[in-house]
Amino acid sequence: MDAPETSSRSGAVVATLALAGTVAAIMQTLVTPLIAELPQILDTSSSNAAWVVTVTLLVSGVCVPVSGRLGDLLGKRRMMLICAVPLVAGSVVCALSSSLVPMIVGRGLQGMGMGMVPLGIALLRDVVPTEKLSGSIALVSASMGIGGAIGLPIAAAVAQYANWRVLFWGSAVLALAVSAMIFAIVPDVPAGAKGQRFDAPGAVGLAIGLVSLLLAISKGADWGWTSGTTLGLFAVAVVALLVWGFYELRTRDPLVDLRTTARPRVLFTNAASILIGVGMYSFMLIAPQLLQFPKATGYGLGQSMLAAGLWIAPGGIMMMLISPLGGKLINARGPKTALICGALVIAVGYGVALPLMGTAWGIMLAGIVINSGVALAYGSMPALIMSSVPLSETAAANGFNTLMRSLGTTIGSAVIGVVLAQMTISMGGFTFASENGFRTGLMIGCGVALVSAAVATLIPALRKPDSEEVADGQQADADQAPARA
Template sequence: MSVPQSTSRTSGVVATLAFAGTTAAIMQTLVTPLIAELPQMLHTTPSDATWVITVTLLVAAVCVPVVGRLGDLVGKRRMLLACSVPLIIGSVVCALSSSVVPMIVGRGLQGMGMGMVPLGIALLRDVVPTEKLSSSIALVSASMGIGGGLGLPIAAAVAQYANWRVLFWGSAALTAVIAALIWFLIPDVPASAKGQRFDAPGALGLGAGLVCLLLAISKGAEWGWGSGTTLALFAAAVVLLGGWGVWELRTVDPLVDLRTTARPRVLLTNVASVFVGFAMYASMLVMPQLLQFPEATGYGLGQSILASGLWMAPGGVMMMIISPLGGKLTNACGPKITLISGVVVIAVGYGLSLALMGSAWGIMLAIMVINGGVGLAYGSMPALIMSSVPLSETAAANSFNTLMRSLGTSVGAAVIGLVLSQMTVDVAGHSITSESGFRTGLLIGCGVAVVSAAIAAVIPAVRSITGDSTRDRMNPEPEKSSAGA
């Protein structure tokens, strides 16, 4: 049951949740400017240093669906506060680290807090007035992209002009501020699935399967796609996730209700989310490298890490501007049209990038268009999900959708990374990505966006989440027992 809020209280809630999402995204990109220096900083090998990035992805993938379900069971505000604890502790551990093991532990703790965004989106359904719901969902959902776009130049500037430890002390302070805002501004709404039990075997099964899958995807290029380790991880993922699916269909209170997930609107939205995540991340891999490659190559633009981040930053600002407009489009035409519009804009942005990749201004314009499309798409997917699931599954369903987006970014990183590493030229005795390699990466991003548009086009029509009927808004389809046929 929703709790009516005053306009000022609603604005505070939305601002707090958007701030939380932006900060969580900044933490994901926090170490990007430090990648080259990590081995020296932590007295380790380049291979071991990559775990500083990989561990955050793995822990977030495992924890996000678990945190989402716990939000339904014990209350979303309580779980938002719980997520802030490992974010603060992890940031402090990283700030004090001088070797790779504590840094990996700290980054893993930061990954535990990534469930803030889907929890926040689900909470909006409980506390935001109907007329403001779509625009609020769009802004909070896009905050992950906004943080990613703004986080890189901020982190690069701090890393260049101050000690790298300042990045982590700053993230700890930001999270402490967020925790205080959640405590004072976020209302304590009764748990929507109170009385149901937590599916511990389902959580363990999904976590183990995801770790195997994401390890194989993220480390396949390093270990070899045909290596025994990579193939064994893929095989284990198939077995574990298959067994998890069987368990979820048989248990009374599942971690993820697969019958709800199999509804056409939910299923197709989640599939489209994988492709949107891929399309979004492809540009984040290609554009910074184009900006930073030496001008002597004939296609690189010779920008520093800081300058590269600044050229990319307007993309994050564009996402912030576009997200509320996406909410208005959702109110007027429905979330399906917003999603289709978003992925079409992403495809157009990639087309522009192919034509304008010869200048920093051209790349900035293309990134602004691509991120504008991402803002539309990211804001529409939670609206599609929440218009199709019972209130008691809101947080869990949103978390699963967030997981699908993360899976898309992981696959995108692996595929684009493989293309860039294989399509190379020799320059001064060094093998570097060729211009055709970058163009191929951009073409793949464009193609994936087109595929996502095709999937979105066949999603069954659904009334906007801010429809006239409160019952339709909160429980658009009859809630079925998880154990039912």
């Protein structure tokens, strides 16, 4: 595609890719309003029903880096269309489910489609003019947070006023619409790693390691952190990932180029991504509970699920508004500065939450500040990654970075879950997380955000490539503007 045509269509392309990311995020939060009702809906126990949430996490953790690598090999647009297939199929299977196993299968299929977001971010480097690239990356990258924030009240409203199956039929229609838009609007570009082979053994090894690790983290609190099952899964994860890493360093066309990943600029960005994920999800886990806990506790606000979602929604809207400003900050001062600023803004948001957690408007204000910081951070991470890796690895590198964010949210969920489970009060025969538990969780979120800012300061300036790297296709522009093919 020539430059004039790219410029004329870039706005529609960015809007389509941002919508794709938003829809993928909505798929993740879709079942949140149903969690309490799932045991009755599926005629199963609460512990079994929890797999409806867990399976999406596990499958997406494996499929996101694999989809990214296939995007480099087969073409990013083609892989986005392929990712839309399990999103539609999974939604239909869930809508038709009346028992646990079909629902788990459907949610697993939905998890397979989550690679759409890093693919879309990587595709921007190929189709968007340089002057619009930073803002476009920021918007599409933030779409996951936007979809999560605005998807919750929409899902709650549908679940409250209509049959729960409408949620999944609606998600199927959204996925179909997005796939049609991608087919019609997003241009096809040559695959950056065309001709290389797909690393199937690497995909299997990574799947074993990731599933073991994510399962141990997400279910450790239920099974017991010192139980044989949890410790066994951690052991399998360590062994599998070490063997996988050894193999990846010696294969010709690895699934993830660990040498590239080990470069300080990429390494510290991924480390900061994990911490940002923890910081973001801590508030997402705490805020709905504070809003919905009964007023009789003395700190709960007694809101319905729908009302709680509406109080949280402005944070998602703020992400949408801040993303273009984040792009301008990246252009002016570089993505490293934007990442540091984002982490510090998240910490300020937690500082706002601590004294105001007793009011709904205070939680809303804290959510607006925290999500503003998330928008800045999420927009800067792909810019840092794509300015540091060869064109043939952009989708795979973005997929790996997305995996790091997901790992952060999983760790955040586990840590905050343990804190809230250990610091409790009893009232009327029920056990609730205590006010001190929530305050501790907020302080953890603040502390992790500050640590992520410190880690981001260690990201080195972009080294100017030598002539040999340029000849091999290594793209590296100035830190003031992310690279573009």
